[in-house]
Amino acid sequence: MSDAEIEALRAKLEERGVKYCMGAYVDIHGVPKGKVVPLPHLAHMAHGSERYTGYALDGLGQAPNDDELTSVPDLDRWIQLPWEPKVAWFPSDNEFRGAPYALNTRVALKTQLAEAAKMGFGFNLGVECEIFLLRKTEDGRLETPTADDVLTKPCYDLRSFMDNFRWLDRMAETIDALGWDLYSFDHEDANGQFEFDFRFADALETCDRVTFFRMMAKRYAADEGLIATMMPKPFADRTGNGAHFNMSLSDLQTGANLFACDPADDPRGLGLTETGYHFIGGILKHGRALCAAFAPTVNSYKRLVRQGGMATFSWAPVFNSYGSNNRTNSVRVPAGGGRCESRNADGAVNPYLAAALALAAGLDGIRNRIDPGAPNEDNLYTMSEAERAARGIDFLPQTLQEAVAAFAADPLVEEVLGRELRDEFIRYKSEEWQEYHLTVSAWEIERYSHLF
Structure with a gap:
């Protein structure tokens, strides 16, 4: 974006009540990291003002003596936090000395998307988000939050779905408000497990959404005194959390x-x-x-x-x-x-x-x-x-x-x-x-x- 476009974005965010900008990149595990700047410093962040000691993070390949990394927000893909409208979330990339940093996995995806574009292809991706909604007991065990979610085959169980309706409804309303087009959600195959399916998008957009989905699900679960986890296998005797990748290629010219x-x-x-x-x-x-x-x-x-x-x-x-x-x-x-x-x-x-x-x-x-x-x-x-x-x-x-x-x-x-x-x-x-x-x-x- 030009400086004029950044200033227009800053004014738009200010009008919507935003006070802070969160630049979030991910480490090698896909866990978001970043800094928060006051809205008047958006232009500074956009030009790489936020610096990071890479040695303090997993998978960024730096030693204690290395120069710092910077984080550059993707200004076209921001989300105003639905649970805290004072904060705007920006998916971000790392740079090193002014160039995209190859050890950032979002940068790696963008590089591969460019290779597909050379062949005339766009890459569409939809991810099915399976997630457990659980309670942690005093001794640290995980258990389902409703006592009657005990069926041997609980998939599509409507009673347990309605028992957790407040969290599910808040998730669904927010997904639709974000424009992701939620088209289905249900009680999944394990006790305490649910699935959210929203429309596919270009791969970069979908990966940003999955990253944000995890943060949002955990926040909303915490508001209920519960935890949400996409951990693959929390219970030995129940099915696990998949995140199935639904993939297709599109013609870049015609779609x-x-x-x-x-x-x-x-x-x-x-x-x-x-x-x-x-x-x-x-x-x-x-x-x-x-x-x-x-x-x-x-x-x-x-x-x-x-x-x-x-x-x-x-x-x-x-x-x-x-x-x-x-x-x-x-x-x-x-x-x-x-x-x-x-x-x-x-x-x-x-x-x-x-x-x-x-x-x-x-x-x-x-x-x-x-x-x-x-x-x-x-x-x-x-x-x-x-x-x-x-x-x-x-x-x-x-x-x-x-x-x-x-x-x-x-x-x-x-x-x-x-x-x-x-x-x-x-x-x-x-x-x-x-x-x-x-x-x-x-x-x-x-x-x-x-x-x-």
Whole structure:
């Protein structure tokens, strides 16, 4: 923006009652960080006045002796905080000495979107936000806030939905007021779990919205004396929080969906163009490496199981495969086609990082015309190992350690993120695995202390 346009924005915000501007970028985990400036200093912030010691933050690749980073707000994408109208939130990027900082994951996504644009593509993304609304007990346990949310199969349960209506209504009203076009929300498959689905947008916009959604959900839950969490697997005996990525490419000139066709014109019958299938081919080629970004925590891999400690199947993907409206695949083509859904992504995902890598993988599939093969329509959870092997269906990583190894081994990751950001992710996630592995749990003490 020009100085005149920034001044016009400042005047607009002042008229709306804004007193402070919050410039929020994310660390490598997708957690927002930033500073707040009084509204009269908006122009200063827009020109990079806010400086940060990168060594104090996770994944920004700095040592104590390095020059500071700056944060530059995206002035076209601000949101006035619905719960505190005195504050305007701006998604932001890091810069270093006046240039975009490559270790910022939002910058990485913008770089990959520019690569797609060179091919004439826009990248549309919709993320399904699953979230638990819970109460923390005095001894630190998590429990559902309503005593009657106890069904073995609580999915779509209207009684428990209405028991939590005040929080749900506030969330829904705000999402619509923000212009995100909420089209569905419900009680999900686990006790205390809900899902919000709002319309897809360009990938950068959607990632900004998911980041803001998390902050908003936690704020509104705190107002109810509760906590909201997108942690992938808070309970061993309940399904976990997904954040399914629904993806398609558009023609930059016309806006047309380049994945959509009449199912009758698709030999595989799913309603996808060859471009769409090639995109899926790229996702599957790099599927094991992508898993580290889609499911980036130790806890993530307690969600990615067929059943585990639950009474029913988990719905979570464990195979690097695709099919139609079959939720035992990691990539699903929903009824009607026109998009593909990666079901690996969970609530801990850094959406910018995962979107950058997913787009790059899909573009690799298109450039190299990678055929994903025939869609899998069977229940893969119950298929024999021999039959899966005959079809060439591989398992996704089953631990964070395995996922990080696949991430490190795939050359595409370094091509997309650069060596420094790639190595930062590997270092932090390897340390997370090591710390977890060296922790002695209550389960181990209970199981082994009396045996040996």
